[in-house]
Amino acid sequence: MRTQAALTDRERDASPNSLGFGQGCKSAVPIAVGYIPIAIAFGLLAKSSGVPNYISVMMSFFIFAGASQFVGANLLAVGATYGEIILTTFILNLRHFLMTASIAQRVDQGTSKKWMALLAFGVTDETFTVAALRKESRLPKEFVFGLNITSFAAWNAGTWVGVFLAAGLPASVQESMGIALYAMFIGLLVPSLRTSRPVLIVCILSVAIHSLLYWVPVFAGLSTGWRIIISTILAAGAGAVLFSEEGNES
16 A cells, blocks of 8 residues: 555656746746846956957857856957867866756656757756755656746846946946855755755865865866866765765655
């Protein structure tokens, strides 16, 4: 005889309307609010660096990766070669392989490869955090798409504002936009830190590893991108080993 808890979980996962496109859009609102000011900051930076407006807009539309776009704009400004820009951004975004692989394990079975590719394009640090911390065992593709497309629209809208409209803002306002992304990510993470021991421990490990790579002289030659990649891989790997049984139970 099935328990009531098992029945509830099965009914929840089987219901097509329990977690759909609208819920994905709603869940993305905090991300969108945080993305707009940081995207405006990117547009301002790109414009001040001499990057053509159409290039800045196309970067947000086709790349959709904040850190890579900031780095790319700076490299374009200093006259770096295309090969250097591609290699640098590739290294910086290696973590996306881990994030998309993780989310793919939870997307509804039977989702086509075209849908998977579309969903993978929209995965960012923030959308991954929201999706990964959902309690549902399965995530409908409509939910993930709503989460991604809302964040994507906010990022691109902010870029347009930064490129075409925000040049007249006071310097103090322009400089303050840079902290918005960090505040948003902390806001998404803190509730889970209070209720999930694995999340708390993995975050502490990540901070400790990154601090070690930053302060120990032998690692002084590592770039910021490599420190982030190494910290992410080691902390995530440790979390997978330490909490594998909890993951299997869920």
